[in-house]
Amino acid sequence: MTNLLTIAFTAFFIENVLLYQFLGICSFIGVGKKRSSSLGMGLAVVVTIILAGMATWAIYRYVMEPLEIGYMKTIVFILVIAALVQMMETIIKKFSPALYKALGIYLPLITTNCAVLGVAITNITRDYSFAEMLVYSAAIPLGYLFVMYIYAIIREKLELNPVPKAFRGVPIAMILAALLAIIFSRFGGLI
Amino acid sequence: MDFKAVRENFFKGFVKENPLFVTVLGTCPALAITTKVENAVGMGIALFFVLILSNLLVSLVTFRPKLRALVMPVRIPVYIVLIATLVVITEMLMEAFLQPLYVTLGVFIPLIVVNCIIFGRAEAYASDHKPLESMVDGAGMALGYTMAIILISLFREILGAGTITIWAQGNANVVLDLHFIYDFLGIAPIDMFAKPVGAFVTYGLILAVIAAVSNAKAEKAKIAAAGVKK
Amino acid sequence: MKKGLTSGLVLLVLGLIAGLLLGVVNAVTAPIIAQNELREKLTALEVFYPDIKTAYDVTEVVVGENGIESIFVLKAKGTDTIVAAVYGVAQMGYKSEVSMLIAVRANGSVEGYAFIGTGGTEGLGLVLNDIDFGMTDAPVGDETSFDAVAGASVTSGGVLACFEAVAARIAAEGLGV
Numbered sequence: 001m002t003n004l005l006t007i008a009f010t011a012f013f014i015e016n017v018l019l020y021q022f023l024g025i026c027s028f029i030g031v032g033k034k035r036s037s038s039l040g041m042g043l044a045v046v047v048t049i050i051l052a053g054m055a056t057w058a059i060y061r062y063v064m065e066p067l068e069i070g071y072m073k074t075i076v077f078i079l080v081i082a083a084l085v086q087m088m089e090t091i092i093k094k095f096s097p098a099l100y101k102a103l104g105i106y107l108p109l110i111t112t113n114c115a116v117l118g119v120a121i122t123n124i125t126r127d128y129s130f131a132e133m134l135v136y137s138a139a140i141p142l143g144y145l146f147v148m149y150i151y152a153i154i155r156e157k158l159e160l161n162p163v164p165k166a167f168r169g170v171p172i173a174m175i176l177a178a179l180l181a182i183i184f185s186r187f188g189g190l191i
Numbered sequence: 192m193d194f195k196a197v198r199e200n201f202f203k204g205f206v207k208e209n210p211l212f213v214t215v216l217g218t219c220p221a222l223a224i225t226t227k228v229e230n231a232v233g234m235g236i237a238l239f240f241v242l243i244l245s246n247l248l249v250s251l252v253t254f255r256p257k258l259r260a261l262v263m264p265v266r267i268p269v270y271i272v273l274i275a276t277l278v279v280i281t282e283m284l285m286e287a288f289l290q291p292l293y294v295t296l297g298v299f300i301p302l303i304v305v306n307c308i309i310f311g312r313a314e315a316y317a318s319d320h321k322p323l324e325s326m327v328d329g330a331g332m333a334l335g336y337t338m339a340i341i342l343i344s345l346f347r348e349i350l351g352a353g354t355i356t357i358w359a360q361g362n363a364n365v366v367l368d369l370h371f372i373y374d375f376l377g378i379a380p381i382d383m384f385a386k387p388v389g390a391f392v393t394y395g396l397i398l399a400v401i402a403a404v405s406n407a408k409a410e411k412a413k414i415a416a417a418g419v420k421k
Numbered sequence: 422m423k424k425g426l427t428s429g430l431v432l433l434v435l436g437l438i439a440g441l442l443l444g445v446v447n448a449v450t451a452p453i454i455a456q457n458e459l460r461e462k463l464t465a466l467e468v469f470y471p472d473i474k475t476a477y478d479v480t481e482v483v484v485g486e487n488g489i490e491s492i493f494v495l496k497a498k499g500t501d502t503i504v505a506a507v508y509g510v511a512q513m514g515y516k517s518e519v520s521m522l523i524a525v526r527a528n529g530s531v532e533g534y535a536f537i538g539t540g541g542t543e544g545l546g547l548v549l550n551d552i553d554f555g556m557t558d559a560p561v562g563d564e565t566s567f568d569a570v571a572g573a574s575v576t577s578g579g580v581l582a583c584f585e586a587v588a589a590r591i592a593a594e595g596l597g598v
Contacts, residue, residue: 019387020387021223022218022219022220022222022223022387022390023219023223023302024219025218025219025222026215026216026218026219026307029215029218071279071282071283072279073301074275074278074279074282074301074304075272075275075276075278075279075304078271078275078304078305079268079271079272079275082267082268082271111305112305112307112310113305114219114302114305114306117301117302117304117305118298118302121298121301121302122298125297125298164399165402165403165406166399166400166402166403166406167395167399167402168402169402170215170395170398171395171396171398171399171402172395172399173395174391174392174394174395174398175391175392175395175396177391177395178388178389178391178392178395181386181387181388181391182388185386185387185388
């Protein structure tokens, strides 16, 4: 149990997917401008990573390992993720147009979000059990959502402030991310 | 083939359309692995290999009209398979021949699959250009990107560790030790630059400098244009 | 419908080609990767045999039975006589797993042992390395030599179990193999 808690805390705060592992930075810069879009993208990523984590873990354990084709995991995982995202899009579109309106536009972007493939591969390289994999695959995207939301709040306020011309846009967003990274790096002292 | 056009095509990846500094693509590895110059060089080599060949293959399967008609309806999965195959080959070759570097770069080698630069070039360039032109485009973009991450890693390694590790794999050990500068100044290297914080700060500052320069250039052009009008 | 079929066919053919290509490259690189891994493991065994890379022919046998993960068989360079064998073994101790290397000479006595880790608890492996369990030079299955009271009573059960597993293996299969 403590083991699972450690994995969850480490994944959420210390090894935060955006501020420490640098996965999904493209979406961080692009979508993290507004609260509403960061929330939508964040939730879509949470659902996708949990589902993709389970699917890729099961395929690796029960199909690829017995066949001894573990070296093909990158290509198999990316195809699984692409198919999964496509499926999610179709299902959500059919059953909940409202949800599709909220999350739909972010779904195609998720296939190329490195956080999804990154978590799937980390689950395997760290040799996680099913429970560990599930905790890790939930804590990582929740950490993503959390940081992205805070980031969006600050950036919305920042819009109203006089930023030096050269720093407008991505540069100031990076400096802001650096400040957040300093804060999050301090969580390491807790374990 | 027009030599000048080829040259222009090759060099546009360096400055005008630099993937990292102008179009802001491929940021994840640029921030994550730039703690040492050597890592940036290794990542550059891997990306160079994948991007040239992926551009070539994408161009080959979309160049002939008959094949193009077959591929176009399913082009996204086709591109994914092509790119992923190349990445897995790179992964295996690196694990066999550059094992320590493979360990340091870790998950960022397989993540080349989802690097926006590769997919972007396939979609925006290689899918409607000739094979050779596509390869030149890939080479230019990959070298431009490599240059950019080497620049970031230079700042981070010099400031963060006080060294420049150009290549230290196997028997080669090309490391410049700059600690004498720090000794002379009586300070220690700034640890922060080796940490994630340093990645964001360095990248942000470089982008700001580039923005400042291009702003100044635009201003100058504007004044010049106005002067001509008068 | 026909369109979907051709598209599927295109993907299938492409997938097959890609799979085949990867298989070929893997066939080339896999032995080199395995060799790299073996060399890394040999570096760990230098604790017992400092000249292991030059003076011995080493083969690794993967077992995966009764906690014995793998056996490194050492033969004097160019000969066929087994000089010694190093057992990589893991057993449950109190709460966590103890994994260690045990080097056994041809006559069945212990050359030395080292701890690789104790399941998850970082640092404990290092503590264990400081404790003398009294097994060096004793026959590997000799429980009377085993000094269980030496401090870490919580894990010494696991350590003893490791020695017992190796002894049982040697009794059943002989040294090495």
